[in-house]
Amino acid sequence: MASNNLLTPVYFFSHGSTMMLGEESSSAQYWKQCGDEALAHNIKGVIIMGAHWAALNDVVQVATNPKPDKSPVAYVHPSKYANYKLNPDMRTGNRCIDMLRAAGFEAEGNPGFNWIHDTYLILIRMFPNGCPPTTIISMNARYDPHYHVALGAALRPLRKEGYLLIGSGGAVHNLYRNVWGPMLAYRDNFAQQTPPEDWALEFRQSFQDAVESNSGPRLRRAVTRLMKHPQYRDAHATDDHFMSAMFVAGAVGDDEDEGTYGQLKAETWELTNMCNSQYAFGSWATAAA
Secondary structure, X not given: OOOOOOOOOEEEEEOOOHHHHOOOOHHHHHHHHHHHHHHHOOOOEEEEXXXXXXXXXXXXXXXXXXXXXXXXXXXXXXXXXXXXXXXXXXXXXXHHHHHHHHOOOEEEEEOOOOEOHHHHHHHHHHOOOOOOOEEEEEEEOOOOHHHHHHHHHHHHHHHHHOEEEEEEEOOEOOHHHOOOHHHHHHOOOOOOOOOOXXXXXXXXXXXXXXXXXXXXXXXXXXXXXXXHOOOHHHHOOOOOOOHHHHHXXXXXXXXXXXXXXXXXXXXXXXXXOEEEEEEEEOOHHHHHO
């Protein structure tokens, strides 16, 4: 078995609703912890795939806007995000394009892309005192799980150079099945007037079982198989918030990653049926061992 002791950890974060930017939670505390640890280990930058940007046809895009704006978010006071300075990593973005093209992808830069809350919500929570150099990778709108695993695999070598790879999506994320009343009436996204429904609990547990019981190439197979789970379509009415899990599986599913299992580090239920699970694959302790 090859050693993985030079590889940075990889994270799958469920970013939840926009209110996760403004309200305190165990997930927010964990994101901050991850950011503090990353800064303490002098990361070169962040490479992140979100859930709200997908390129059409066979293309994958990389954000190359040197001065991006932020898409506004609902139910969060602008003071929580408006003045946060973004830090696009142009050099690494262009390098990612080259790496993806070398791996056979039709990759291109998008010089007009403005950042969306699925990524800058996570960055603000992780790095409240300043955004590290960051590269955003799009999804592809065909939502092929194997395509997105291959994207993560193509960029995996950057873990050996001190880059932090993150997928920002959702473990259980079906807006059509959420209970919106308390949030709309009282701005209470954490109200839990009834337990989560069975389909949400079942898929949440299946996701945890898949990532905690498999490593290396088996992790990639286990995560892609979840899209055939009987409750997958209940848990994900659309595929967009699940593709970043594929990206993560690609980034931490090589033969060299055997023995690196996902660990559930925090979890926040929102809107009754939305499960915001936060997973770490590997740690700084093992990276430095």
